[in-house]
Amino acid sequence: MDAIAIEKPEVAMSWQGVVRFLHKTPRAFLPMRSFPSLELVAGRGIEGDRYFVGHETGFYSHKPEEGRQVTLFEMETLEALRRDHKIELLPEEHRRNVTVEGVPLNHLVGHRFRLGETIVEATRLSTPCRHIEEILGKSVFDPLINRSGLNCKIIAGGTLRVGDAVRPI
Amino acid sequence: MAKAIKTVSTVVSKVEDLGNDTKRFTLVDQDDWELPPFRPGAHIDVHLGQGLVRTYSLCNEPDDNRRYVIAVKREREGRGGSNFLHDRVEAGQPISVSLPRGGIALDPEGTNVFVAGGIGVTPFISAIRHLERRGRSNYVLHWTSRGQPVLPDMIVPAIEAGRVRLYDTTTQAKPVIAAIVREFVGSGLAACCGPAPMLQAFEDAVSAWPEERKHIEMFTPPKVSAKSDVPPYELYLSASKKLATVTPDVGLLGTLDALGVDVPVSCGGGICGACRTRWSEGPPIHRDRVLSPAERQNELIVCVGDCAGQRLVLDL
Numbered sequence: 001m002d003a004i005a006i007e008k009p010e011v012a013m014s015w016q017g018v019v020r021f022l023h024k025t026p027r028a029f030l031p032m033r034s035f036p037s038l039e040l041v042a043g044r045g046i047e048g049d050r051y052f053v054g055h056e057t058g059f060y061s062h063k064p065e066e067g068r069q070v071t072l073f074e075m076e077t078l079e080a081l082r083r084d085h086k087i088e089l090l091p092e093e094h095r096r097n098v099t100v101e102g103v104p105l106n107h108l109v110g111h112r113f114r115l116g117e118t119i120v121e122a123t124r125l126s127t128p129c130r131h132i133e134e135i136l137g138k139s140v141f142d143p144l145i146n147r148s149g150l151n152c153k154i155i156a157g158g159t160l161r162v163g164d165a166v167r168p169i
Numbered sequence: 170m171a172k173a174i175k176t177v178s179t180v181v182s183k184v185e186d187l188g189n190d191t192k193r194f195t196l197v198d199q200d201d202w203e204l205p206p207f208r209p210g211a212h213i214d215v216h217l218g219q220g221l222v223r224t225y226s227l228c229n230e231p232d233d234n235r236r237y238v239i240a241v242k243r244e245r246e247g248r249g250g251s252n253f254l255h256d257r258v259e260a261g262q263p264i265s266v267s268l269p270r271g272g273i274a275l276d277p278e279g280t281n282v283f284v285a286g287g288i289g290v291t292p293f294i295s296a297i298r299h300l301e302r303r304g305r306s307n308y309v310l311h312w313t314s315r316g317q318p319v320l321p322d323m324i325v326p327a328i329e330a331g332r333v334r335l336y337d338t339t340t341q342a343k344p345v346i347a348a349i350v351r352e353f354v355g356s357g358l359a360a361c362c363g364p365a366p367m368l369q370a371f372e373d374a375v376s377a378w379p380e381e382r383k384h385i386e387m388f389t390p391p392k393v394s395a396k397s398d399v400p401p402y403e404l405y406l407s408a409s410k411k412l413a414t415v416t417p418d419v420g421l422l423g424t425l426d427a428l429g430v431d432v433p434v435s436c437g438g439g440i441c442g443a444c445r446t447r448w449s450e451g452p453p454i455h456r457d458r459v460l461s462p463a464e465r466q467n468e469l470i471v472c473v474g475d476c477a478g479q480r481l482v483l484d485l
């Protein structure tokens with residue numbers, strides 16, 4: 001796998017990562033809950049998540065965004081926050097759906113890659129939200145600039161599980 | 170881009186009439202999901218529609234994380250919030266609330282002395298339930314009420330253990346607050362919530378105490394994301410022909426909000442660019458991390474922006 005990737009011009013695409021945590025929440029501001037698996041639906045999002053397209057009911061007023069059907073976050077950022085800023089940010093607190101390890105998220109914008117049995121396409125880097133400080137009572141906004149995760153579109157859906165591999169295509 | 174969601178959507182699951190003109194409302198998520206966390210004695214803004222927003226202390230404790238419980242006394246002479254809640258809000262109704270704010274920094278070891286007047290007991294009920302749940306008894310509540318106190322059902326173990334001192338002012342004299350707090354002058358925390366004269370007496374009694382050892386419950390206003398330190402200026406919106414004054418406490422974004430202008434806001438912190446807006450008179454104060462110097466010549470990131478002059482004109 002790596003050998004094949006290295007033969008391609010994109011050397012930077014030779015990596016292999018793993019899914020460490022999966023989270024979702026049905027509405028804005030509500031705490032994220034951890035799950036052993038999530039159902040990813042192509043073109044729509046994660047079943048039961050706040051950004052799922054076509055889930056707007058009653059006073060649910062979030063307009064889902066095309067490019068944010070699933071969001072990813074690097075495990076390494078949590079470690080860096082602990083090391084460099086002495087901030088303990090837990091996987092359920094960064095508010096992205098998939099916490100991965102060994103995946104260079106910031107280099108994937110515009111690329112498609114495999115997330116377990118699913119295929120996603122990275123649309124843009126996530127930006128942190130001011131509310132995160134209010135919700136958590138932790139000063140994480142500045143430290144999260146430029147490493148707040150990745151927004152993706154789901155190209156091929158399926159079940160995503162903790163422990164699944166994340167690979168370039 | 171969608172307009173940013175600013176409130177938590179909840180549903181009224183229960184309304185209880187406690188007598189003495191007081192009702193207790195339990196708010197939950199429609200799917201019984203956990204609600205955003207809070208500290209003991211925190212408060213929320215309840216959005217009642219048509220700009221009617223009122224702040225109430227939560228009376229449940231942080232570990233009870235799927236409900237927000239508030240108790241509301243009807244203020245017949247009030248500004249309408251309590252009457253609206255009493256007359257118009259029923260179980261099953263949706264209701265929007267803010268994220269919880271504030272709370273009491275309890276002393277983990279020393280004694281926490283709570284002084285409450287009437288319905289002002291609510292933040293201390295939250296604090297007492299929090300301490301009791303942790304098996305702590307390092308507190309005492311002095312609770313003044315006219316007639317039967319409401320809500321004692323929420324702190325039954327505390328009352329049975331003798332940690333609550335009740336004063337019914339229809340039959341008893343009011344307690345002397347200075348005398349209550351005197352024995353704790355050297356350690357612990359003293360906190361008060363109640364009518365203005367009670368707060369004043371408390372403030373006088375603890376005036377010499379260090380700040381971190383006293384808590385006077387005043388609802389803290391929501392944090393303005395970009396705290397403004399510039400003098401007030403005039404804001405004119407050239408497309409919609411609207412005029413307003415921007416004051417430091419409301420800020421530019423708050424003023425736009427009040428004018429009903431739909432500016433897309435995402436990060437609220439000047440880094441995503443969602444709220445970029447053209448300006449024609451200023452000069453504006455730029456605090457964003459998005460725009461280039463050239464772009465700043467005619468654009469402003471309004472979520473963190475301000476005006477250095479007397480008048481800001483935005484193309485909205």
Ligand code: FES
Pocket residue numbers: 433434435436437438439440441442443444445457459470471472473
């Ligand atoms: S909302 Fe993100 S820059 Fe203003």
